[in-house]
Each structure stands twice: as structure tokens, then as C-alpha cells.
Amino acid sequence: MKRMMKRIGALALGAVILGSSSMAVCAAEEYNYTYNYDWWGDVQGSPDFYTVVGAFTSVELGLDKNLMSPQGLFVSDGLIYVCDTGNNRIIELERTSFDRIEVKRVIDSFQGDVEVKTFSSPTDIAVSEEGNFFIADRGNKRILKLDSELNYIMQFDKPVDSTLNPEIDFQPSKIAIDTADRVYCVASGINKGLIKYEADGEFSGFVGATKVRFDFTDYIWKKLATQEQRDRMESFVPTEYDNLYMDYEGFIYVVEGDMTRDSLSKDSAIRRLNLLGNDILIRNGEWPVYGDLYMGSGGGYEGPSSFKDVTAMDNDVYVCMDDNRGRLFGYDEQGRLMFACGGNGNMDGYFKKPSALDHMGQDLLVLDSQDCSLTLFTPTTFGKLVYQAMDQFNAGEYEASGASWQAAMEINGNYDLAYIGIGRALLSQEKYEESLDYFKLKYDADNYSKAYRQYRKEWVEEHITIIVLVILALFLIPMSIGKVKAIKHEIDSADIFRR
Numbered sequence: 069m070k071r072m073m074k075r076i077g078a079l080a081l082g083a084v085i086l087g088s089s090s091m092a093v094c095a096a097e098e099y100n101y102t103y104n105y106d107w108w109g110d111v112q113g114s115p116d117f118y119t120v121v122g123a124f125t126s127v128e129l130g131l132d133k134n135l136m137s138p139q140g141l142f143v144s145d146g147l148i149y150v151c152d153t154g155n156n157r158i159i160e161l162e163r164t165s166f167d168r169i170e171v172k173r174v175i176d177s178f179q180g181d182v183e184v185k186t187f188s189s190p191t192d193i194a195v196s197e198e199g200n201f202f203i204a205d206r207g208n209k210r211i212l213k214l215d216s217e218l219n220y221i222m223q224f225d226k227p228v229d230s231t232l233n234p235e236i237d238f239q240p241s242k243i244a245i246d247t248a249d250r251v252y253c254v255a256s257g258i259n260k261g262l263i264k265y266e267a268d269g270e271f272s273g274f275v276g277a278t279k280v281r282f283d284f285t286d287y288i289w290k291k292l293a294t295q296e297q298r299d300r301m302e303s304f305v306p307t308e309y310d311n312l313y314m315d316y317e318g319f320i321y322v323v324e325g326d327m328t329r330d331s332l333s334k335d336s337a338i339r340r341l342n343l344l345g346n347d348i349l350i351r352n353g354e355w356p357v358y359g360d361l362y363m364g365s366g367g368g369y370e371g372p373s374s375f376k377d378v379t380a381m382d383n384d385v386y387v388c389m390d391d392n393r394g395r396l397f398g399y400d401e402q403g404r405l406m407f408a409c410g411g412n413g414n415m416d417g418y419f420k421k422p423s424a425l426d427h428m429g430q431d432l433l434v435l436d437s438q439d440c441s442l443t444l445f446t447p448t449t450f451g452k453l454v455y456q457a458m459d460q461f462n463a464g465e466y467e468a469s470g471a472s473w474q475a476a477m478e479i480n481g482n483y484d485l486a487y488i489g490i491g492r493a494l495l496s497q498e499k500y501e502e503s504l505d506y507f508k509l510k511y512d513a514d515n516y517s518k519a520y521r522q523y524r525k526e527w528v529e530e531h532i533t534i535i536v537l538v539i540l541a542l543f544l545i546p547m548s549i550g551k552v553k554a555i556k557h558e559i560d561s562a563d564i565f566r567r
Contacts, residue, residue: 117407141424180220276345
């Protein structure tokens with residue numbers, strides 16, 4: 069009953085702010101497959117945040133050999149690089165227009181003073197600002213560094229470390245590079261965190277190892293068990309990352325897809341690592357950053373979302389790719405869910421087995437390893453308004469940001485971030501009293517407290533004279549009354565003595 073009363077109150081307040089016509093979600097753009105979660109955790113349908121520009125297969129790209137199990141994707145200066153893993157080659161693509169992508173060249177070998185000059189199951193690629201290629205040549209157990217003309221420069225081999233099992237093969241799967249050409253690598257069978265190489269190829273250690281997870285009862289039992297029983301038990305060891313992404317500030321986003329319901333309650337499926345390997349990801353949203361809130365079975369899929377890749381834009385929005393149900397989840401810099409879309413299927417915007425994700429500006433590219441296709445997404449009118457509102461706010465254009473949020477809210481009246489965005493814009497314009505209604509409507513306690521604190525301070529400053537007079541009156545009037553009574557008492561006493 070209490071929750072129902074809250075909902076009724078929220079709807080009533082929203083009607084006052086928006087008017088009765090804007091409470092319903094406008095049908096300016098047709099619903100497709102996008103949704104979000106409200107404050108109560110209920111699924112809210114939404115106008116599409118992204119729309120499909122095109123799905124490019126080997127036929128659309130005009131390749132002489134069909135793509136086979138592509139695994140890696142990287143975008144650099146308008147060029148798109150796809151690791152055609154099954155065919156041991158790299159496809160360099162160019163986006164020549166809004167809805168057209170063409171093959172620029174096929175890279176299947178290189179030159180230089182090295183014995184093996186071809187690739188074997190390349191799984192990832194990164195390109196530096198100077199145009200150098202870094203390729204995770206998984207089958208050849210190395211990371212290659214080539215120049216822009218495909219001349220061999222050097223390679224990064226298995227790290228020399230006493231804590232590593234010497235019998236484990238070096239199988240680099242995902243890589244990222246920073247502005248100094250340092251290499252960060254995820255490799256199969258190595259669970260100590262990201263492997264870090266200096267620009268000269270020297271192994272310099274591990275970064276950001278995951279936390280060890282264990283059940284307390286298993287820990288106690290292991291302490292009491294015999295050595296033979298311990299040997300048969302599962303070891304408490306860190307888990308491996310599945311992917312990584314270097315953002316424009318030099319921080320590294322990492323994702324861990326092999327998560328269970330229990331592990332999600334103790335740890336995070338995504339982290340943002342600083343230079344020391346510490347997680348600095350902000351999580352101020354109403355819900356944790358792990359994709360779908362509901363993990364029931366359906367359509368042959370069950371369990372939590374399984375993040376297999378992540379990309380981060382220059383406005384600090386990051387998008388996670390779930391290969392369990394084939395969905396994309398976009399979060400803002402505070403960790404609040406902006407949109408969720410996609411699914412498993414054969415239609416545009418759906419996937420069979422998404423394997424890699426990247427962005428080109430605000431457009432998204434998703435590689436499907438089973439369908440052997442590359443899908444290009446671009447923001448809809450609704451998505452552009454949200455991005456525009458965020459960019460305007462970050463640029464200090466608070467009034468314009470509020471207007472953009474208002475326009476977005478007219479398209480989707482159930483969009484919580486629009487209410488919060490308008491409230492923040494008003495707060496930044498020092499319109500504290502007006503912002504309170506928007507924060508209250510969406511139960512944003514933190515921003516409501518900030519606005520109320522400033523509103524209270526402003527109110528006190530405006531009424532300080534009255535407040536001082538009232539305080540003085542509260543002290544002086546009783547004192548005056550007491551003084552008058554004392555004088556009257558003295559006069560009355562004097563009259564008695566004179567008689």
C-alpha cells in the first residue's frame with residue numbers, strides 16, 4: 069500500500085509539472101526493442117535510443133572469402149578493423165558515407181625479419197596514434213607490432229614471471245594500448261589481471277587483478293578438511309577478465325563475463341581501472357551495473373547478463389555488450405542505466421553471438437561471430453537529444469541542457485534521467501526551489517539534498533532581517549514584559565507602604 073501511494077503521488081506531481089498530455093510516452097518514434105528500469109525496478113518500454121543503419125555481411129562488403137568467426141573490432145580515424153579470426157586475416161574497412169562501409173584492404177601477411185609472417189587466429193587489434201598496428205596473434209602465441217606499411221617492428225611474448233605456470237601456452241585474446249604504446253593484454257589461463265608491457269616490449273607486471281571469491285562455509289570446511297579432501301576442492305583464485313577498453317583519459321574499462329548471481333552480489337561485472345589498478349567506476353545509479361535485473365530463464369537463456377565487451381565515448385557514456393541475451397546496455401558517468409536494447413534473433417538490431425563492440429563518434433558497431441556480420445547503429449532523435457543535453461550540461465550551457473532534456477521528456481515521459489537532468493540544470497542555474505520537484509518525483513535523494521541545502525541557505529539569506537527581528541522579539545518581549553511587571557510590582561509595593 070505504501071509503494072502504491074508513492075506511485076500515485078509521483079504521477080500526480082508529474083501531471084503538475086508536465087501537464088496531463090505528457091505523462092504518456094509520446095509515439096514520436098516507433099517502439100522497437102529498447103527498454104529501461106524505473107525507480108522501482110519495473111521494466112519501462114522506451115522509444116528506440118539507437119536505430120540500425122545497416123548490417124554488413126561478406127556479401128554487402130564484397131569480400132572474396134566469407135568472414136569466419138570474427139572476434140576483434142577496432143575503430144580509428146574513420147577506419148574499422150575486423151579480425152577475421154577463422155580466415156587468419158585482418159579486414160580494413162572504411163565508412164564512406166552515413167550508411168555505406170567498404171573494404172579498403174585485406175591484411176593477411178606482413179614484411180620483416182621474423183620467421184612467421186602470417187597470422188594465426190588473430191583475435192584483437194589496436195592502432196596507435198602514429199598508425200602502428202598491435203595484433204593479438206593468438207595462434208602464434210604473440211602480440212605483434214607493425215608499422216602503418218605492415219613492416220615488422222617487434223613482438224610481445226609470454227611474460228617471464230615466476231608465479232606463472234610454465235606449462236601454460238601464451239594465448240593473448242584482447243589487447244589495448246595507451247598513448248605511450250604500452251600494451252595491456254588479456255590472455256587465456258592467466259588470472260592475475262591485465263598483462264602490462266612497456267613500449268620496448270619489457271613485461272612490467274600485472275594490473276587490476278580481480279577479487280578472490282569464496283563462500284565462507286567452504287572456507288571453514290577447507291580449514292578443517294584433510295589434505296586429500298583439500299586437493300579435491302575448488303581453489304579460491306581470481307578469475308580472468310574477458311575484455312578491456314582504453315578510454316580517452318587513459319583509464320581502462322574491464323569486463324568479466326563469467327559471473328553468477330552470488331558473485332554479482334559481492335563484486336562488479338565491470339570496472340574502471342586507474343594507473344594503480346584500482347577500480348574508480350562511479351556507481352550512483354539506483355541499480356547495480358550488471359545489465360538485466362531479472363535473470364529468469366526464457367527462450368533458452370538464463371542467468372545474469374554476461375558482459376563480453378565494453379566501449380566508452382568521450383562524454384563518459386559507456387556501453388556494455390551482453391552475449392548471453394545479445395543486448396547492449398548504456399550507462400552514464402554516474403552508473404545510471406540510459407538504455408537497454410537488442411536481443412537474440414535474426415532481425416536488424418538483434419544478434420546470434422555478439423563478439424566485439426566499438427564506437428565511431430556516438431554511433432555503435434557490433435560484430436557478430438556466428439552471423440559473421442557487422443551492425444552499425446546511430447542514435448535516434450531521442451538518443452541525440454539525450455546526448456545533446458549531456459554535452460550541453462558538461463559545457464556549462466545549463467539552460468540549453470534543460471531545454472534538450474525537456475524535448476527528450478516530451479518523446480519519453482517515463483524517462484527518469486530526463487527529470488533528473490532538468491533538475492540538475494535548474495540546480496546549476498541556482499533555481500533551487502524549482503529543481504526540488506523534479507528530484508522528488510524521481511526519488512533522487514542525493515540531488516534533492518543538495519538542492520534543498522542551497523534553497524534553505526538562500527531562503528535564510530533573503531529573510532535574515534525578519535529572522536533577526538523575530539529572534540530579538542522572542543528575547544526582548546518576554547524581557548520587557550518581565551521588566552514592566554517588576555516596575556508595576558515596585559509601584560504597587562510603594563503604594564502599600566505609603567498607606
